[in-house]
Amino acid sequence: xxxxxPLRVVLYAALLAAIVALPYTTxxxxxxxFSYVGVFAIALVGLSIxxxxxxxxxLGHGGFMxxxxxxxxxxxxxxxxxxxxxxxxxxxxxxxxxxLFGFPALRLAGVYLALATFAFALIVPxxxxxxxEFTGGTAGIxxxxxxxxxxxxxxxxxxxxxxxxxxxxxxxxxxxxxxGKRGRALRAVRDNELAATxxxxxxxxxxxxxxxxxxxxxxxxxxxYAILNFIVTPGTFPVTLSILLLAGLVVGxxxxxxxxxxxxxxxxxxxxxxxxxxxxxxxxxxRLQVPIDDVDPTTPGVPSVVxxxxxxxxxxxxxxxxxxxxxxxxxxxKRVYSRLNVxxxxxxx
Amino acid sequence: MLLPLAFTWSEFFQQVVFGLSIGxxxxxxxxxxxxxxxxxRVVNFxxxxxxxxxxxxxxxxxxxxxxxxxxxxFVTLGAAFVLGVAVExxxxxxFEHASHLALILVTIALFVIFNxxxxxxxxxxxxxxxxxxxxxxxxxxxxAISRQDVGVLAVTLLTVAVLWAxxxxxxxxxxxxxxxxxxxxxxxxxxxxxxxxxxxxxFATVLGAVSGMMVAPSIFLSPGMMQLVLIYAFAAAVLGxxxxxxxxxxxxxxxxxxxxxxxxxxxxxxxxxxxPIAFTILVLxxxxxxxxxxxxxxxxxx
Amino acid sequence: MAPLLELSDVEARYGPIVAxxxxxxxxxxxxxxxxxGANGAGKTTTLRxxxxxxxxxxxxxxxxxxxxxxxxxxxxxLGVAHVPEGRGILTELTLWENLRxxxxxxxxxxVRADLxxxxxxxxxxxxxxxxxxxxxxxxEQQMLALARALVARPKLLMLDEPSLGLAPLVVQELFRxxxxxxxxxxxxxxxxxxxxxxxxxxxxxAYVLEVGRVAVEGSSHxxxxxxxxxxxxxxY
Numbered sequence: 001x002x003x004x005x006p007l008r009v010v011l012y013a014a015l016l017a018a019i020v021a022l023p024y025t026t027x028x029x030x031x032x033x034f035s036y037v038g039v040f041a042i043a044l045v046g047l048s049i050x051x052x053x054x055x056x057x058x059l060g061h062g063g064f065m066x067x068x069x070x071x072x073x074x075x076x077x078x079x080x081x082x083x084x085x086x087x088x089x090x091x092x093x094x095x096x097x098x099x100l101f102g103f104p105a106l107r108l109a110g111v112y113l114a115l116a117t118f119a120f121a122l123i124v125p126x127x128x129x130x131x132x133e134f135t136g137g138t139a140g141i142x143x144x145x146x147x148x149x150x151x152x153x154x155x156x157x158x159x160x161x162x163x164x165x166x167x168x169x170x171x172x173x174x175x176x177x178x179x180g181k182r183g184r185a186l187r188a189v190r191d192n193e194l195a196a197t198x199x200x201x202x203x204x205x206x207x208x209x210x211x212x213x214x215x216x217x218x219x220x221x222x223x224x225y226a227i228l229n230f231i232v233t234p235g236t237f238p239v240t241l242s243i244l245l246l247a248g249l250v251v252g253x254x255x256x257x258x259x260x261x262x263x264x265x266x267x268x269x270x271x272x273x274x275x276x277x278x279x280x281x282x283x284x285x286x287r288l289q290v291p292i293d294d295v296d297p298t299t300p301g302v303p304s305v306v307x308x309x310x311x312x313x314x315x316x317x318x319x320x321x322x323x324x325x326x327x328x329x330x331x332x333x334k335r336v337y338s339r340l341n342v343x344x345x346x347x348x349x
Numbered sequence: 350m351l352l353p354l355a356f357t358w359s360e361f362f363q364q365v366v367f368g369l370s371i372g373x374x375x376x377x378x379x380x381x382x383x384x385x386x387x388x389x390r391v392v393n394f395x396x397x398x399x400x401x402x403x404x405x406x407x408x409x410x411x412x413x414x415x416x417x418x419x420x421x422x423f424v425t426l427g428a429a430f431v432l433g434v435a436v437e438x439x440x441x442x443x444f445e446h447a448s449h450l451a452l453i454l455v456t457i458a459l460f461v462i463f464n465x466x467x468x469x470x471x472x473x474x475x476x477x478x479x480x481x482x483x484x485x486x487x488x489x490x491x492x493a494i495s496r497q498d499v500g501v502l503a504v505t506l507l508t509v510a511v512l513w514a515x516x517x518x519x520x521x522x523x524x525x526x527x528x529x530x531x532x533x534x535x536x537x538x539x540x541x542x543x544x545x546x547x548x549x550x551x552f553a554t555v556l557g558a559v560s561g562m563m564v565a566p567s568i569f570l571s572p573g574m575m576q577l578v579l580i581y582a583f584a585a586a587v588l589g590x591x592x593x594x595x596x597x598x599x600x601x602x603x604x605x606x607x608x609x610x611x612x613x614x615x616x617x618x619x620x621x622x623x624x625p626i627a628f629t630i631l632v633l634x635x636x637x638x639x640x641x642x643x644x645x646x647x648x649x650x651x
Numbered sequence: 652m653a654p655l656l657e658l659s660d661v662e663a664r665y666g667p668i669v670a671x672x673x674x675x676x677x678x679x680x681x682x683x684x685x686x687x688g689a690n691g692a693g694k695t696t697t698l699r700x701x702x703x704x705x706x707x708x709x710x711x712x713x714x715x716x717x718x719x720x721x722x723x724x725x726x727x728x729l730g731v732a733h734v735p736e737g738r739g740i741l742t743e744l745t746l747w748e749n750l751r752x753x754x755x756x757x758x759x760x761x762v763r764a765d766l767x768x769x770x771x772x773x774x775x776x777x778x779x780x781x782x783x784x785x786x787x788x789x790x791e792q793q794m795l796a797l798a799r800a801l802v803a804r805p806k807l808l809m810l811d812e813p814s815l816g817l818a819p820l821v822v823q824e825l826f827r828x829x830x831x832x833x834x835x836x837x838x839x840x841x842x843x844x845x846x847x848x849x850x851x852x853x854x855x856x857a858y859v860l861e862v863g864r865v866a867v868e869g870s871s872h873x874x875x876x877x878x879x880x881x882x883x884x885x886x887y
Contacts, residue, residue, distance in 0.1 A: 110453070114394075116632050120628065122576060122577070123628045240461070243460070246457065247458070300473050301473070301572070302469055304461050315451055315455055316444070526744065531739055536704065536722075537733045538753060539724045539727030541724050542724075
């Protein structure tokens with residue numbers, strides 16, 4: 001990594017220690033939840049490669065996760081492939097689909113690409129149902145319950161460490177990719193397409209590559225998800241998940257590992273705890289005599305409203321994400337990735 | 350779905366009418382999208398969810414407050430207008446200097462919020478929405494034409510026509526067009542440009558409400574009901590040229606007609622493939638006609 | 652008689668760039684005042700300070716009111732018509748729609764008649780009312796911009812570089828109309844021009860701006876004799 005300051009080393013070491021220690025400080029259920037955090041972190045790293053570097057938005061990464069998940073489900077249950085071995089394959093298939101997506105994606109700027117990926121996320125469940133023989137249709141695929149090959153670790157802990165090990169390896173890979181020649185070329189694409197083309201950077205290759213790599217990450221995440229969840233159905237990865245992933249990226253901040261992890265925590269816990277966030281707000285309003293009823297946090301729709309509002313607030317106050325807040329106040333630490341969005345004056349009236 | 354073995358003209362006309370009717374729904378939502386894009390340069394991902402939300406308001410007025418359809422319809426239009434203005438002033442305005450990316454994310458946040466609010470207030474269950482048109486068909490030349498289809502087409506096109514007349518002939522409509530074309534110059538002529546933007550959102554939300562209330566009887570009322578319509582509406586807007594109001598409406602009608610006829614007469618196309626078809630159409634439109642049928646190709650200046 | 656327009660020590664900036672460093676000037680009712688200066692001297696910014704389209708400090712008094720903090724649309728409603736640099740023609744609207752927009756601030760009923768009257772200054776406009784404004788020539792667009800400003804029945808007309816890019820005959824015609832309106836109807840005019848010659852011809856008084864400050868001021872007649880002005884702006 002470029003510019004690895006002492007502060008960063010300490011920070012990352014602390015993070016690593018926290019990750020390793022966590023399963024031993026909390027119950028099994030939490031451990032699984034943090035496994036999911038790891039899964040989402042992988043997906044978000046992938047998303048950030050695409051969005052943070054090429055400046056393109058994808059509202060369809062849930063779809064790529066679904067591909068990885070189904071590949072794992074099919075290979076493991078229909079062909080007896082050991083579950084962990086299916087992970088790279090899940091990533092690969094998703095990556096290929098993403099790469100193919102990258103070709104038309106070249107022609108589409110910003111909003112249009114967002115539109116196309118949104119539509120993609122919407123169709124994946126339908127396609128899953130339509131390909132019933134492979135995918136088990138609406139019932140989906142039931143995987144075996146996870147087991148741990150290591151005596152000292154429970155299945156939950158085993159999967160937790162597998163997930164985070166993969167996450168760390170993939171994150172390191174992403175950093176190398178981003179800072180290597182290809183990564184710089186991709187950032188050139190993000191900053192100024194016309195200038196990039198005229199200086200000889202082959203746009204098409206890099207955009208499709210970015211898509212492919214990004215989808216690969218999501219596919220790996222999806223495979224892991226399927227293993228953790230031990231079921232894959234068309235409803236497992238709805239379009240709202242794709243949106244939530246992007247929201248997580250924005251809220252956490254696309255520019256650093258910490259940001260990605262915050263984002264992943266957001267994605268995993270917001271649906272569960274959004275209602276609880278709302279509780280104090282409602283009490284406060286009630287105290288101000290606003291005629292509003294108590295909110296049952298399990299009411300459907302509440303998490304969405306809460307995270308939508310949080311997303312708006314983050315966009316307004318901290319567009320580089322929560323992880324970017326210290327940077328905005330204090331000295332800017334060296335970024336690993338370029339910024340996701342820079343508020344700029346619209347070429348206006 | 351009939352196989353093309355038994356083609357009859359009466360069946361064909363019924364399908365055409367249906368196609369145009371659903372096409373007008375797409376076109377109306379597409380027009381809403383174009384209206385907002387032309388005035389504020391924002392592509393509103395939440396257009397469909399706002400339409401759905403206002404349709405729920407209509408349903409609630411009918412079911413919980415005892416209004417009959419048409420009074421509820423007009424009250425909803427009023428509510429939609431206020432909602433659109435409020436959203437623009439409260440949510441969109443703070444971001445007026447933000448990047449395009451940020452604005453897309455803002456409208457996505459709105460998508461999520463409206464979707465969640467609908468599920469929260471009215472629960473996610475699917476409901477029937479009783480429309481104003483009776484099930485008795487018109488008999489024209491021996492062919493039974495659905496009253497619902499004709500009614501939807503008529504109402505939607507009428508709304509579009511009224512809006513067109515507003516923009517063409519009234520002082521305020523002219524001012525809104527002026528504000529979209531040249532905000533700086535318009536300010537110098539006394540136009541409160543910021544309020545023109547808000548009004549644009551108001552009218553767009555009204556169009557969305559019409560779209561939702563007209564299509565609801567055919568598909569069930571639920572928080573996700575407009576998501577597929579939104580895809581088609583975006584495709585129609587892009588097909589017509591993202592800045593062309595005429596293009597959006599025509600694009601919508603063409604799409605509705607096209608998909609209906611294909612669905613009726615091409616054998617392997619079943620309703621399961623609705624969504625993938627919409628997606629494929631959208632991608633094809635985006636790829637091959639970015640300037641649309643009626644739009645102008647924009648050359649980017651280096 | 653109180654001046655129609657008075658700027659006192661106006662400082663204006665575009666973000667971090669200060670364009671005006673304290674400009675003071677007055678315009679009496681019925682006068683034609685010219686603002687001269689080189690590119691970047693701050694002439695356009697001065698007009699913007701009046702029409703409310705730039706951030707500023709200092710004081711701007713118009714018809715006795717303090718309008719320093721007023722918004723652009725408020726000033727338009729108070730009778731300030733600003734024809735900006737580049738004309739600000741609404742290109743996708745028709746010629747007639749552009750004129751109608753000029754009347755936006757008017758609440759009274761005689762707008763219709765006025766449109767005809769103003770277009771009468773430029774008879775060709777009546778024939779081509781439905782032509783898309785973007786397809787008009789530069790000179791025609793400038794005339795349209797002027798006509799549009801006049802439809803508003805302003806008290807103060809501000810023109811920013813009206814002669815820019817126009818053929819000499821067209822420029823003459825334009826200023827003929829302005830002068831006629833000033834003489835016959837007492838329209839007060841503040842005109843920014845790089846073409847100092849013609850500006851001094853049509854105006855009663857003039858200010859010369861340099862680097863955001865007033866360098867010279869006086870009657871147009873005096874300025875014509877002024878050595879510095881002659882050298883720098885009149886070319887002899």
